[in-house]
Amino acid sequence: MNIITELFSYDFFLNAFLASLLAAISCGIVGTYIVSRRIVFISGGITHASFGGIGMGYYLGINPLLGAGIFSILSGMGIQLFSSKGKVREDSSIAIWWSLGMAIGIIFVYLTPGYAPNLMSYLFGSILTVSTGEIWLMLALSLVIVLFFTLFYRTILYISFDEDFAKTSDLPVNLFNYLLMILISLTIVLNIRVVGIILILSLLTIPQATANVLTREFGRMMFYSVGFAFLASFIGLLISYFADIPSGATIIFTQVILFGLVKLIKMISLTAK
């Protein structure tokens, strides 16, 4: 245990610990919404489109995460707009924005003179280099998400379950769809540094799948998801530190192992009954 307390005395490790906690909160809650509503693919599109913003950020010399934020929100809106107004099939619309964002990112990274620092950390995540400023942003986002989902829990639940019925009840369905899309975009962008663009979808789906093994109730699924996301992130973080392997990938690997274990235990307990 000594070695772990010693680890926490390092700033970078403390930051990484806080990042995994905050990532678990935001991804656990937002991911439950995404999985329940079956919009995982949309979220994947938004994630990859945000790479366009990262490339743009490098080229213009602004914080790549700011660019990523703008791109992810725009692509989220774009996907909705294309499929609702432009009569493009939704999955095709997602693929268009997904690849367009990646393409823009690649072009701008190429055009940026010299070396693009930390590019790999945006793609694959680098939880050990998360800065204190980024921690504050993640904290703010987590607070907003917890507050929003607590205040409007039933509204979000009802709209997600049966959108048409919610419309007949006069709920502000479109407003909530857009607000939730923005929250998804922000969650993705602010957690890019933890596991990276390529892997972030896992934080939004694997803990939720694990939680879903144990509960089929929206609220509880959020709590369990946050718990599983945190547990796996922290264990993954420790393993990656001691084994000296990439943190993002190790965290995902731990998530999957945890999912497998929970599923196995559930199956055994069901057959034992």
Added chain:
Amino acid sequence: MKKLLEIKNLSAGYDGNVVIEDVNLQVYSGDFIGVIGPNGGGKTTLIKTILGLIKPMSGEMTLNISKTNIGYLPQVNQIDKRFPISVIDVVRSGKANSALFSSFHRNRKEKEKAESLLAEMGISAIRNKAIGELSGGQMQRVFLCRALMNDPQLLVLDEPSTYVDNNFEGELYLKLKELNEQMAIILISHDVGTISFFVKTIACVNRHLHHHPSNIISEEQLASYDCPLQIITHGNIPHTVLKLHDEHEHHEHNH
């Protein structure tokens, strides 16, 4: 009798395609209208327009009650059965208009109302089950509870007898007959034979709408209205047998 709803020369559809055309319909309190017609004939389009889910392309619709005074039971296959939600929450969502900023007092009353509806349908025991764990009949009961949460003046049901056993089907129609004493009902069904025994009037929808003043339609009437229908007969449930519908015509009416 209070006029709840009036539709005049209404046309509606999706993506610029007209599905129902020049429809006229008046719904009064106490009405029990059975809506029948071939698949793709526009039954669901009609009620989605009534519910405000589709904007009319032309014509007008006047609603003399608030939108939240309409109880709605959608087709079961429109529901995501793997969604993580419990029965009690599904029923409570029927009063969703109060979900935004809800006080503790209102919350409690809402919950009590949901509980009493579940008890009335005899399904209190499944209150905490997930929606995906239910049988077809249980699910329809749950959705009926949800539709009744707001004490509606008009109840709209889209094929409530799909995926249910014959036992529950009879029970459901008796329940609707009882509810009809307090509210008007519009019931969509493909099962013409059975519903014509329970409803008061029949609306035949096949692009156009013909509202028959009684629940009995003759073969000649149907033929002249160009409303092909399938015959379904049930052993113990009383039924009216309607014109056999021919395959070629059916195909044409699929939009």
